[in-house]
Amino acid sequence: MTPSSRPESLPDPKFLTIAEVATMMRVSKMTVYRLVHNGDLPAVRVGRSFRVTEEDVNEYLRKSFFNAG
Template identity: 60%
Template sequence: MGTGIPEQRPGQDAPFLTVAEVAERMRVSRMTVYRLVHSGELPAVRFGRSFRVPPDAVEGLIESARFTAG
């Protein structure tokens, strides 16, 4: 019987990323990710005592921070 939670399959994108996964993706510290979440710059969902971040939100933040010299 299913639990109602979609099963994670290899190669499938996760519905949410942990703070540690976001920090690794952005190559910053976990504290920086927490600051971004608490400031509202990075949307997150709170599950108990931990935060989960939608992957699209991370990509959007990275894209908005992109700098082109010229």
């Protein structure tokens, strides 16, 4: 699919580095690597690095909320 044939309603995903995800979630990079390797957080491998979409991070956080009490 070429960029010009992509429907207007589907924006390009924003890819984040592991460090950016860690900062966003306020956890260590090792915690994010564990989430990726355990399959809890989807990621794309680019060379020797991983990239995670901002949407996947937000979805993971939404699923992780729980009510205490």
